Amino acid sequence: MAELRKRGLITAVIYSGPFLKLGKAQARTFGVPELPLLEITHPLGGISLDEVRARAAQAAPQFADLVRKHIT
Amino acid sequence: MSTLNVLMKAPGAGFETDDDFESINELYREKGWSDGLPVVPPSAERVARMLDYCDRPWDEPVGLVAPRYGAATPLRLAANAVMAGCRPEYFPVVMTAIEALCAEEFNLYGVNATTHPCTTLLIVNGSVAKELRMNSGHNAFGPGNQANATIGRAVRLAMLNVGGANPGAGDMATFGSPAKYTFCAAENEDASPWEPLHVELGFARDVSTVTVFGAEGQHNVNDHESITGAGLLKTMAGVVATTGANNLYYDGPPALVFGPEHAATIAQDGYSKADVKKYIFEHGRVPLGALSEENIERRLRQWPVFKNEFVEAGPERLIPVMKSPDNAYVIVLGGAGKHSAYIPTFGATRPVTRPLKRRDGQLARSVEDFRKP
Numbered sequence: 001m002a003e004l005r006k007r008g009l010i011t012a013v014i015y016s017g018p019f020l021k022l023g024k025a026q027a028r029t030f031g032v033p034e035l036p037l038l039e040i041t042h043p044l045g046g047i048s049l050d051e052v053r054a055r056a057a058q059a060a061p062q063f064a065d066l067v068r069k070h071i072t
Numbered sequence: 073m074s075t076l077n078v079l080m081k082a083p084g085a086g087f088e089t090d091d092d093f094e095s096i097n098e099l100y101r102e103k104g105w106s107d108g109l110p111v112v113p114p115s116a117e118r119v120a121r122m123l124d125y126c127d128r129p130w131d132e133p134v135g136l137v138a139p140r141y142g143a144a145t146p147l148r149l150a151a152n153a154v155m156a157g158c159r160p161e162y163f164p165v166v167m168t169a170i171e172a173l174c175a176e177e178f179n180l181y182g183v184n185a186t187t188h189p190c191t192t193l194l195i196v197n198g199s200v201a202k203e204l205r206m207n208s209g210h211n212a213f214g215p216g217n218q219a220n221a222t223i224g225r226a227v228r229l230a231m232l233n234v235g236g237a238n239p240g241a242g243d244m245a246t247f248g249s250p251a252k253y254t255f256c257a258a259e260n261e262d263a264s265p266w267e268p269l270h271v272e273l274g275f276a277r278d279v280s281t282v283t284v285f286g287a288e289g290q291h292n293v294n295d296h297e298s299i300t301g302a303g304l305l306k307t308m309a310g311v312v313a314t315t316g317a318n319n320l321y322y323d324g325p326p327a328l329v330f331g332p333e334h335a336a337t338i339a340q341d342g343y344s345k346a347d348v349k350k351y352i353f354e355h356g357r358v359p360l361g362a363l364s365e366e367n368i369e370r371r372l373r374q375w376p377v378f379k380n381e382f383v384e385a386g387p388e389r390l391i392p393v394m395k396s397p398d399n400a401y402v403i404v405l406g407g408a409g410k411h412s413a414y415i416p417t418f419g420a421t422r423p424v425t426r427p428l429k430r431r432d433g434q435l436a437r438s439v440e441d442f443r444k445p
Contacts, residue, residue: 018244019244022241025140025242026139027139029139
């Protein structure tokens with residue numbers, strides 16, 4: 001992910017709440033501290049398929065915004 | 073000016089403070105540089121004494137410690153070894169353990185950052201274990217031995233301070249485990265009826281090694297009744313055959329630790345280590361129906377490790393915990409008593425063994441081989 005970011009591709013990491021610190025630390029470690037982190041509701045494991053779809057629905061517009069900002 | 077003094081001048085390499093145990097420990101707690109227990113202040117003098125047992129440049133890393141991928145230089149590791157309470161002669165074992173943990177197949181990132189409670193189990197083989205008076209007998213996984221206690225602790229401190237495996241940031245363990253403070257012992261080679269682990273893995277008997285596992289704490293196997301090898305192995309297989317442990321779902325090998333009395337009975341009945349593994353492969357199995365419907369649908373029927381083996385399987389179909397007949401590590405450890413132990417692992421990790429080796433490539437026969445002339 002960090003490599004893709006460094007090559008200029010639009011990239012983001014999707015995380016659930018408790019993993020924000022880990023995501024930020026990893027982004028710094030791999031030299032992309034500005035890597036966008038898109039939050040979804042925790043947890044992602046142990047939920048129904050409908051709930052998984054709801055998480056995707058949370059992430060999708062955030063990523064669309066990211067792409068939009070990148071191309072405008 | 074010594075090399076150490078030069079290195080200590082590098083930004084962030086050291087700091088000056090009052091030489092006072094309480095205030096230094098307070099500072100370390102504030103900075104988050106401890107495992108929560110008091111540490112021995114890593115003064116330049118103490119770090120220098122630790123580095124007496126290091127034959128490589130003190131700024132030359134033995135690996136990168138995940139999840140921060142911090143450079144595991146001898147200088148940094150020595151500071152953590154001092155903090156843990158290591159005697160200087162333990163340092164080559166600490167260095168070798170860290171080198172093993174940083175091997176790609178170990179997956180230290182996963183082991184440290186996961187929500188699973190795994191930790192790093194270190195098993196030491198060869199003459200160095202006796203030289204350092206490591207405990208391989210009664211209570212070997214418990215308290216009471218300086219080498220066992222502090223070598224394991226030094227590794228944990230290095231993962232915290234060099235690797236950034238801090239709770240809630242680089243270490244996302246739901247519970248963690250008391251074994252995360254230290255989990256280190258020597259194999260009880262003298263009491264084993266089989267070849268020691270390092271010999272089984274291809275090393276000469278007089279070579280010393282460290283084997284690292286991304287392990288849970290051990291689950292006891294109590295059997296005071298069985299008087300045959302088959303009986304004892306059946307009990308071990310019953311403990312291995314459990315749902316919820318990662319080894320059922322992944323193909324990383326678990327550790328089967330036999331107390332010397334159990335090992336003697338098993339070997340007396342003609343079982344080699346290979347036979348033991350084959351038995352556990354064949355009998356350490358969980359019926360598909362023991363898992364929840366959701367687990368079956370989402371994991372067993374779909375995960376690549378199972379290669380679609382269970383797509384059409386019914387509830388009686390048995391799932392092997394070991395994914396091949398040789399996919400386990402057999403170790404003899406502990407003192408008297410009718411106990412053995414099953415040590416499940418993170419699963420997405422493979423044990424790694426490294427010999428104690430000088431920088432010039434020579435295998436060490438003693439920790440004194442690492443001393444500078």
